[in-house]
């Protein structure tokens with residue numbers, strides 16, 4: 001399948017590439033079946049397309065972001081004019097070598113840090129123009145984060161860790177809709193049966209999947225994942241990427257993934273290649289059933305990246 005590139009930071013995101021399979025065809029890919037959640041297992045498993053419509057409907061936009069860190073006499077320009085937009089349901093990867101500015105960009109996009117200049121617009125709201133309280137609420141209610149470290153609470157079991165956002169908000173997660181939501185995300189990350197395991201009774205990959213479920217349970221508009229496979233071996237990393245992919249395909253979850261790894265970036269619909277604080281290249285992979293990284297690696301090699 002053809003892979004398109006475009007000049008970074010120029011205008012709206014073009015439509016996603018075509019699907020290289022018949023959507024009516026049953027899925028044969030590597031994604032394991034879900035647990036007993038509201039889906040007929042006999043039903044063909046189409047790969048849902050993200051909504052790639054006008055840029056005005058973008059769920060997230062970055063406009064000419066810069067970020068400088070000043071340490072004594074030294075000034076590091078971590079971001080040097082980054083513009084991008086993410087449409088609802090898209091899976092976008094920010095890929096680049098260590099020190100290129102990926103994590104800084106993710107922190108700024110997710111409202112965890114402020115840009116030096118430029119604007120981040122989340123669901124139509126310019127984050128920097130909001131009061132601190134409002135921005136915190138927006139971040140809490142509309143975004144989810146997964147990091148390289150799992151950050152689970154050792155004394156809590158899977159259900160309790162996943163329920164944490166509700167518990168912190170003073171809601172009772174053991175009843176009604178919240179209980180159903182918790183069960184649903186635990187099934188989505190394929191941990192049904194491990195509800196009462198504590199983190200030290202789970203593998204590293206399972207712990208990261210608990211962290212993903214916890215990030216998804218509030219139904220965020222955007223899930224930000226910063227090197228979520230960084231601490232994991234290849235097979236376990238694939239489990240994590242498959243779980244993220246399922247949330248995207250089956251729940252239309254919009255995902256922004258930071259990675260240095262082309263195997264992880266190959267799950268995305270679109271890859272922004274970051275270098276020296278800028279988007280060097282944008283590679284449109286389109287929504288694909290296969291996550292084979294070979295076409296992306298070949299494309300990067302051709303670009304000398």
Ligand code: ADP
Nearest residue numbers: 069071076078097098099100101102103104105
């Ligand atoms: P990446 O995620 O691609 O590894 P980062 O965004 O972490 O890159 O870092 C980009 C640049 O900004 C690097 O030169 C890094 O040293 C610098 N940097 C990141 N965070 C800080 C900070 N808090 N203070 C000073 N410099 C920083």
